[in-house]
Amino acid sequence: MGEESTVISFRINKKLKKALEDECELKKISVNNALTNMVDNHLKWDKFAQEMGLIFVTKAIFRDILSKISEREIKILATTICRGALRNATVYMKGEFNLENFLEIIDTWLTHSHVPFRRIANEDHVKYILSHDLGSKYSYYIYTAINTLLPEVDCTCKNSHLEDQTLTFEIVKPAK
Numbered sequence: 001m002g003e004e005s006t007v008i009s010f011r012i013n014k015k016l017k018k019a020l021e022d023e024c025e026l027k028k029i030s031v032n033n034a035l036t037n038m039v040d041n042h043l044k045w046d047k048f049a050q051e052m053g054l055i056f057v058t059k060a061i062f063r064d065i066l067s068k069i070s071e072r073e074i075k076i077l078a079t080t081i082c083r084g085a086l087r088n089a090t091v092y093m094k095g096e097f098n099l100e101n102f103l104e105i106i107d108t109w110l111t112h113s114h115v116p117f118r119r120i121a122n123e124d125h126v127k128y129i130l131s132h133d134l135g136s137k138y139s140y141y142i143y144t145a146i147n148t149l150l151p152e153v154d155c156t157c158k159n160s161h162l163e164d165q166t167l168t169f170e171i172v173k174p175a176k
Helices: 014-027 031-049 059-067 071-094 099-112 136-153
Strands: 117-121 125-131 156-162 166-172
Touching: 014 031, 031 071, 031 099, 059 136, 071 099, 071 136, 099 117, 099 125, 099 136, 136 156, 136 166
Parallel strands: none
Antiparallel strands: 117 125, 125 166, 156 166
């Protein structure tokens, strides 16, 4: 059973209401679900994005930038700026840096970056499968940034496959 819900009411401009209803009809979701998702997104990510200095860049621009820099430069960016941003985002949004919080931030970051992914968890590892159209350098960038933070939560990475359009890797949890 889901979390307990409550009822709220608010006023909204008629044009906004109509646009929202039209959008929901197209997506075949209820207005309630759409609004719940919007509030959830705001509270989990959007309210922090500006405070953390995040900007939106099109995939085409990011792919082009990555194509113009060397693998060595990508590694430097991933292990310094991106690593720091992921760690800081985890602490800022969740209060502490641990595996559970880090995985939640990875999921939220990928979701809000519009990178389709799956996270498959079992007892001893968590497998990520990312599907993107950003090239092999993007796979290397993401993998490197995440992998450099894993020792801080006593984890390692194995079974990684960095491809042009996909990235798969397993985060191995410490043995108990």
